[in-house]
Amino acid sequence: MSTVRKAVSLLELFTLEEPEIGLSDLARKADLDKATARRLLVALAEHRLIEQEPASRRYRLGAGLTRLARIRDAQLPLTRVAVPILRELSQQTGETVHLSEYSAGALLTIHVELSAKANRVNVNVGQILPLHGTASGIALLAFARDDVRRAYMEAPLTAFTPHTMTDADKVWQAVQLAAERGYSRSAQGYEEGVHSVAAPILGSDGYPIGTVAIASPVSRADDSVAAVQGAVVREATRLITLRLIGEAVEPAKQMQG
Amino acid sequence: MSTVRKAVSLLELFTLEEPEIGLSDLARKADLDKATARRLLVALAEHRLIEQEPASRRYRLGAGLTRLARIRDAQLPLTRVAVPILRELSQQTGETVHLSEYSAGALLTIHVELSAKANRVNVNVGQILPLHGTASGIALLAFARDDVRRAYMEAPLTAFTPHTMTDADKVWQAVQLAAERGYSRSAQGYEEGVHSVAAPILGSDGYPIGTVAIASPVSRADDSVAAVQGAVVREATRLITLRLIGEAVEPAKQMQG
DNA sequence: TTTCCTCGGTTCATTATTTGAACCAGCGTT
DNA sequence: AACGCTGGTTCAAATAATGAACCGAGGAAA
Numbered sequence A, B: 001m002s003t004v005r006k007a008v009s010l011l012e013l014f015t016l017e018e019p020e021i022g023l024s025d026l027a028r029k030a031d032l033d034k035a036t037a038r039r040l041l042v043a044l045a046e047h048r049l050i051e052q053e054p055a056s057r058r059y060r061l062g063a064g065l066t067r068l069a070r071i072r073d074a075q076l077p078l079t080r081v082a083v084p085i086l087r088e089l090s091q092q093t094g095e096t097v098h099l100s101e102y103s104a105g106a107l108l109t110i111h112v113e114l115s116a117k118a119n120r121v122n123v124n125v126g127q128i129l130p131l132h133g134t135a136s137g138i139a140l141l142a143f144a145r146d147d148v149r150r151a152y153m154e155a156p157l158t159a160f161t162p163h164t165m166t167d168a169d170k171v172w173q174a175v176q177l178a179a180e181r182g183y184s185r186s187a188q189g190y191e192e193g194v195h196s197v198a199a200p201i202l203g204s205d206g207y208p209i210g211t212v213a214i215a216s217p218v219s220r221a222d223d224s225v226a227a228v229q230g231a232v233v234r235e236a237t238r239l240i241t242l243r244l245i246g247e248a249v250e251p252a253k254q255m256q257g
Numbered sequence C: 001t002t003t004c005c006t007c008g009g010t011t012c013a014t015t016a017t018t019t020g021a022a023c024c025a026g027c028g029t030t
Numbered sequence D: 001a002a003c004g005c006t007g008g009t010t011c012a013a014a015t016a017a018t019g020a021a022c023c024g025a026g027g028a029a030a
Helices: A003-011 A023-030 A034-046 A063-075 A078-093 A135-143 A146-154 A168-181 A223-245 B003-011 B023-030 B034-046 B063-075 B078-093 B135-143 B146-154 B168-181 B223-245
Strands: A050-052 A059-061 A096-103 A106-113 A184-187 A194-202 A208-217 B050-052 B059-061 B096-103 B106-113 B184-187 B194-202 B208-217
Touching (some): A003 A034, A003 B034, A023 A034, A059 B063, A063 B059, A063 B063, A063 B223, A078 A096, A078 A106, A078 A208, A078 A223, A096 A135, A106 A135, A106 A208, A135 A168, A135 A184, A135 A194, A135 A208, A146 A168, A168 A184, A208 A223, A223 B063, B003 B034, B034 B050, B078 B096, B078 B106, B078 B208, B096 B135, B106 B135, B106 B208, B135 B168, B135 B184, B135 B194, B135 B208, B146 B168, B208 B223
Antiparallel strands (some): A050 A059, B050 B059, B096 B106, B096 B208, B184 B194, B194 B208
């Protein structure tokens, strides 16, 4: 086994449950000699990938990791990770797919992959989406913090079309359904003739940082189509979350009725 | 040079300016043979510390770093990093020192190191600090986002003592002064007889995530004492920020008058 | 088209690094 | 004081890393 692999496998012994480990323990767990483990740790520590607690002499992950992760995150923002996945999702479903980011209490559309079909839904980048009127918004609410959800739903709900849900109870039901299914569904709540299915992209804390939605003309959407779209959009957001965070993230909480 | 050091030095070639690098370039920069560089990259990639862009075949930092950084950050929150520094700061100045975290629009006191002196300031953990009435709050406002600052100062400013600044213009002046100096100063704005000097702890985005304050009885504080305390509290927060993030962080923006 | 350059990637005899049993010293228990 | 654990160190032996030379591909210039 290469030295580098051994060194990295040492790093990977640290977990949320056991973030600090002593030398002997570390060597046992990695199946390395104590001397070897120590040399590797020292090398890693030189680059701040590992730190040693001076008092207990136990080892833990170092600040250099935070630094490197920051560089990665800066160059690999949501868009870069999501766009190829959105593109595939659009081709796969034949529908328009759009990506929104949650910021300052609103959903901002930051990327759109248009359907290749003549009869398609048009969405503009930069558009701000109301949470109660769009599938994206419902998906967001379904996985948001309780206080975010409550704050939003206590405010008056504007009607954008005759179909917009303005009754908090109805919105609540949609949110609950979305929480159960893992994706949300909304028809003509914001624009006439548009049917959407959406799922949340989760941040490392398990709360949504954005959403992906598939938007179809209502004429092409029925229950079975929505179910298929729901499954694929869920998978797409799961993959985006995975690529962003580096591991699978579970939603922070189950909603209670 | 050890193999591990070489591997890590490869990781360290990636920067915000140059987050993706090709193999030959990487080998040149690290002063390694191409074959060596590649073997190291492959080993790193196996553990997702490095990724290769399939299209361009260029290399970039991997998602595993995000994952490891997350583990570190979870176990090394503000308190753990800050407490030893606060303790030293308290011994050095002979005054009470306290740490506050900015959360949900308020400053929450999460740790206190009491002065050893008989005549000292008492601060309780858990106390919520008003932004306009405390040095911590002023320091926070001085480096906060424009909208945070504006939102807070447009609301009515409660008086806690006869000395509390309730005039937005006066608060504004104090904030500007703090932005210039890098530390804030406040006397008896929240509790009678208490003089404080504070500086912000910055998050990786350059905006404050908390503050450290030195609180003295007014009888022990004059301009020259405040200047000294300002310098040391600034240094303390700089160090805390450094330990948390893994590198020096500049404030996100200069305030404009 | 041909030539020339650089690119990413691979091979394998040579070489230098890694390895680990045995060794400290220190600490808390028995 | 003897034991069993800890973190840390040493050096001859074993093993893994090295790098010059190679390949095929692609882009640019003659």
